[in-house]
Amino acid sequence: MLSRSQQVKDLVTRLPVSGGIVSRYVPGERISEVIGAVRSLAEDGLTASIDFLGEDTTDEEQAEATVLAYLELLEALHAEGLARQAEVSLKLSAVGQALPEVGAKVSLENARRIARAARFAGTAVTLDMEDHTTTDQTLETLRELRKDYPETGAVLQSYLRRTEDDCRALAYEGSRVRLCKGAYNEPGTQAFTDRHEVDKSYVRCLKILMAGQGYPMVATHDPRLVKIAGALATRFGRVQGSYEFQMLYGIRSEEQKRLAASGEQVRVYVPYGHQWYGYLMRRLAERPANLTFFLRSLLSQK
Numbered sequence: 001m002l003s004r005s006q007q008v009k010d011l012v013t014r015l016p017v018s019g020g021i022v023s024r025y026v027p028g029e030r031i032s033e034v035i036g037a038v039r040s041l042a043e044d045g046l047t048a049s050i051d052f053l054g055e056d057t058t059d060e061e062q063a064e065a066t067v068l069a070y071l072e073l074l075e076a077l078h079a080e081g082l083a084r085q086a087e088v089s090l091k092l093s094a095v096g097q098a099l100p101e102v103g104a105k106v107s108l109e110n111a112r113r114i115a116r117a118a119r120f121a122g123t124a125v126t127l128d129m130e131d132h133t134t135t136d137q138t139l140e141t142l143r144e145l146r147k148d149y150p151e152t153g154a155v156l157q158s159y160l161r162r163t164e165d166d167c168r169a170l171a172y173e174g175s176r177v178r179l180c181k182g183a184y185n186e187p188g189t190q191a192f193t194d195r196h197e198v199d200k201s202y203v204r205c206l207k208i209l210m211a212g213q214g215y216p217m218v219a220t221h222d223p224r225l226v227k228i229a230g231a232l233a234t235r236f237g238r239v240q241g242s243y244e245f246q247m248l249y250g251i252r253s254e255e256q257k258r259l260a261a262s263g264e265q266v267r268v269y270v271p272y273g274h275q276w277y278g279y280l281m282r283r284l285a286e287r288p289a290n291l292t293f294f295l296r297s298l299l300s301q302k
């Protein structure tokens with residue numbers, strides 16, 4: 001409800017990023033700030049996946065601006081010697097997927113430009129997954145991209161009823177699959193709506209990925225699922241580094257460091273840029289306690 005209110009959006013986007021709840025989840029709006037965040041994660045033995053914030057573009061110019069922002073970011077990672085520490089995450093809707101008629105073509109071409117720049121910089125792209133109406137198109141784009149850039153990763157969401165099948169299809173050698181629960185408001189026809197069903201689906205999907213030939217990326221903060229992932233890795237004879245854990249910037253940071261210190265490969269998803277509103281709203285919606293804190297800090301600004 002909050003995320004759809006223009007009034008709330010106007011009020012919130014006037015808040016400085018540097019203070020309060022925004023900076024907990026988003027290290028900044030500029031490249032220099034995200035580079036600083038990647039550097040300090042690296043000091044703790046953590047790698048990163050950087051997301052230039054923005055989504056649902058229906059404007060070709062905006063899509064082009066997003067591509068240019070990624071190219072600039074990749075150049076900076078290369079120049080700073082951080083390309084081994086950081087890959088990039090990309091939402092296809094930010095580079096034109098939602099454009100009427102030409103969306104599939106434009107977003108594939110734009111994703112290709114970013115994948116090429118990532119390869120040149122010495123890193124790779126992972127395609128984020130958005131709401132269920134885009135899943136088929138995103139997987140089709142992934143197939144096309146992988147013909148030239150097989151290092152491109154994908155995201156699957158355990159709340160979708162289809163995801164076990166998608167895991168089977170993607171559990172092949174060289175395939176990097178990030179498994180998360182899913183963050184969009186989906187209808188019961190497409191997704192499990194009960195949290196326990198989503199968790200059970202997560203475990204079934206994880207078994208398929210851990211048993212397969214690909215590189216599973218276990219994206220969750222859920223302590224039970226983190227434990228189960230470790231047990232499944234052992235059961236399927238995987239050594240540390242043949243899979244990885246992933247968490248979001250600012251969430252369970254101590255656990256991120258603990259896992260890295262125990263020898264696990266851990267990647268932190270780091271968003272940056274001025275379009276942080278939608279991302280922040282999804283993080284707040286995940287935890288009612290955050291929402292209360294957020295509303296209090298909003299009121300104190302008035």
Ligand code: FDA
Nearest residue numbers: 128129155180181182183219220221222246247248269283
């Ligand atoms: P769950 O929500 O059950 O949380 C488990 C525990 O984690 C909570 O009890 C709490 O301790 C902590 N926690 C979780 N969220 C928190 C928050 N916002 N603030 C504070 N604590 C919190 N989704 C998607 O649809 N498409 C995508 O491409 C991605 N990409 C992605 C990448 C990475 C690296 C991660 C970690 C996650 C995503 N997601 C995503 C988001 C994902 O789908 C999901 O919404 C969140 O990760 C929260 O789910 P958990 O698995 O953490 O479990």
